[in-house]
Amino acid sequence: MTSNPIMKLLKEPRWSPYLVGILLGVLSWITFATMNKALGTSTTMVRAAGGVERLVAPEHVDNEPYFVKYLGTAAEPKPVIEWQFALVIFLAIGAFVAATLSGKIKSEHVPDLWEQRFGPSRWFRYAAAFLGGMILIIGARMAGGCTSGHGLSGGMQLSTSGWIFMGAMFAGGLPTAALLYAGLRTKGGAS
Amino acid sequence: MNAWFADPTTLLLGAITGLFFGFLLQKGGVTNFNVIVNQFRLKDFTVLKVMMTAIIVGGLGIYAMRLIGMDVPLHIKGTALLANTLGGLIFGVGMVILGYCPGTAVAAIGAGSRHAIIGVLGMLVGAGIYAELYPWLKANILEVGSIGKVTIPEQIHISPFVLLIPLLIGAIVILPRLGKNASNPSRV
Numbered sequence: 117m118t119s120n121p122i123m124k125l126l127k128e129p130r131w132s133p134y135l136v137g138i139l140l141g142v143l144s145w146i147t148f149a150t151m152n153k154a155l156g157t158s159t160t161m162v163r164a165a166g167g168v169e170r171l172v173a174p175e176h177v178d179n180e181p182y183f184v185k186y187l188g189t190a191a192e193p194k195p196v197i198e199w200q201f202a203l204v205i206f207l208a209i210g211a212f213v214a215a216t217l218s219g220k221i222k223s224e225h226v227p228d229l230w231e232q233r234f235g236p237s238r239w240f241r242y243a244a245a246f247l248g249g250m251i252l253i254i255g256a257r258m259a260g261g262c263t264s265g266h267g268l269s270g271g272m273q274l275s276t277s278g279w280i281f282m283g284a285m286f287a288g289g290l291p292t293a294a295l296l297y298a299g300l301r302t303k304g305g306a307s
Numbered sequence: 308m309n310a311w312f313a314d315p316t317t318l319l320l321g322a323i324t325g326l327f328f329g330f331l332l333q334k335g336g337v338t339n340f341n342v343i344v345n346q347f348r349l350k351d352f353t354v355l356k357v358m359m360t361a362i363i364v365g366g367l368g369i370y371a372m373r374l375i376g377m378d379v380p381l382h383i384k385g386t387a388l389l390a391n392t393l394g395g396l397i398f399g400v401g402m403v404i405l406g407y408c409p410g411t412a413v414a415a416i417g418a419g420s421r422h423a424i425i426g427v428l429g430m431l432v433g434a435g436i437y438a439e440l441y442p443w444l445k446a447n448i449l450e451v452g453s454i455g456k457v458t459i460p461e462q463i464h465i466s467p468f469v470l471l472i473p474l475l476i477g478a479i480v481i482l483p484r485l486g487k488n489a490s491n492p493s494r495v
Contacts, residue, residue, distance in 0.1 A: 128334070133353050134482075136335030137360020143327055144365035149372060151320050154382035155328060157410040161427075165434035170310070182441035193310035202321030203328065207410060208417030210329025211338050215418040224420045227340035227406060238422075245405050245422040249412070249429025250436065252401025256409065257437045258444065259394025260384050263408035266395075267358060270384055272365035274459045274467050277386040284395025285402065286347075292403040293347035 129218035144272060153199055154273075156265030158256040160204040162186055167196035182257075233300050259284070329414040338415040340406035340422075347403050352485035359482060363475050370467045381458075388452025390444075405429070 125131070140155075147153045166183035169176060174190050177183045188194035215221045226241045234240060256262040259281050261270060267285070270278020312318065335357045336342045345351035372379045402408050405426045407415055412430070415423040437444075460467040 130336050131334040133335055133356035134360050136331050136337075137357045138364050139331050140328070140335075140357065140361035141364025141366075141368060143324065143331070144361070145368040145372065147324055148369050148382070149377065149379050151324070152380060153320075153324075155324070157408075157413065158430075161409060161430045161434045162438070165431045166438065167311075168431070169435065169438075180438045180441070181445075182438040188310075190310075195313040196311050197318065198313035199317050199321035199324075202318045203325035204410075204413050206322040206325030207329035207332070207413045210326040210331075210417065211333035211414035212329075212417035213326070214330040214333035221419045224340070225422060227344075227420075227422070229341045229344055230406070241422050242425045245426040246429035246432075248401045248403075248405025249426035250401070250433035252398050252405055253409065253430040253433035254437050254440075255394045255397030255399070255401055257394070257434065258448065259391050259398060260387070262398065262410070263358075263402075264410045266384065266391075267408075268361050268365070269382060271358070271362035272369060273381050273383055274366060274470055275383045275386070276454070276457045276459050276462060277384045277391045279459060280386065280388070280391040281395040281398075284392045285399040288396035288399025289347040289403045290349070290399075292400045293344060296403065297344070297348055 126217050127219070129215075129220060140268065141272065144269065151199070154265065154269035155203075156200055156261060156269060157204050157207070158253060158262035158265060159186065160201045161253050162257065163196050163198070163201055170196070229297075229300075233297055255288075328410070329417060332411055332414045333418050338407075338411050338418050338420070340415070340420070343408075343411065344403060344406050347399075350486065352482070355485065356482050359474075359478050363471060363478055366467065366471045367475070370471065383456040383458060385456050386452075386454050387449055388454070390449045390451070390453075393448065 144155055147155060162182070163186055166177055166180070166187045169180075169183065170187065170190075177187065178189045186194065187196060212221070225238045226236055230241055234244075252262075259266060260277060261281065263285070266278045266281035271282060332338050336353050337357055342351055342353050346354035369379060369381075405412065407423055407426060409430060412423045412426045416427065458467070460470055
């Protein structure tokens, strides 16, 4: 019990989606107006993968036009760890702080919904997560962005690419969810 | 010169942005696997509510700042009809299998999700595979229907507010009617 309303809000495990949406919008105003940046995350996966390849096989990276595009060449390198990379690292820290404030960090190996449908095997869940991550990033890089770059940033700028991406994302995701979770009887959202 | 790090100010600004971004994703419940998958099962509309609200508020603010003459450059990504569509479809399939998108997966790691770590490893491998495929994709897929860095209001010659204001009214009317109760993250 705390009397400070701000502290009380910070300790709430879950905020209204509208409040969160409004604050994400305001965060975007700030990055656009003061940093000349738009929120995004998936390019960082390219920089991280290319950075690792640069460590183990630098000459190979020089022959990969896609990595050269983001990381330059060995002779003229561009930094691996830049604004968005720092953002992505601190995404985890921000979520950690938010979860810690509401006092409920617990390890999740197999999410409830997955377990109801596919059972409690950790390894099956890990294999699916790996495969899903691989598929998702190939799609994101082909499209030129993900839920944050195309969805949030592209969506708010009313960019044509962003809205096409969001439509396609649901067009791919809805039937996948229907197929994967067909026949599962849960209350789902309606509690 | 430095092959690894951008200047400290840039890194600090990125870190602060990420800190708030991750904090908000967690409080919004969208770092939760069940919430994301249930959006695609149409059982929980939290993801749509967060995204649409952020898009409308963000868009109104950014275009309002530009309207009053502030120097706020846009950051428009190129439109390529085939690549945006095909990439988005593939992304949607992967997102439902993983149960996160790239940003929410990284944030979920901070909030205790162990399988999200594996998901991010998959993303790194996927990025490496994409780099190998890139020359072929560039020659055959990426340029198809490429129309440059365009926005919808530019293309149809209207003010962005003519889209944003109806979007705002639509959101106020429709979003609260969708899935009255958000799924509780501790249950399904």
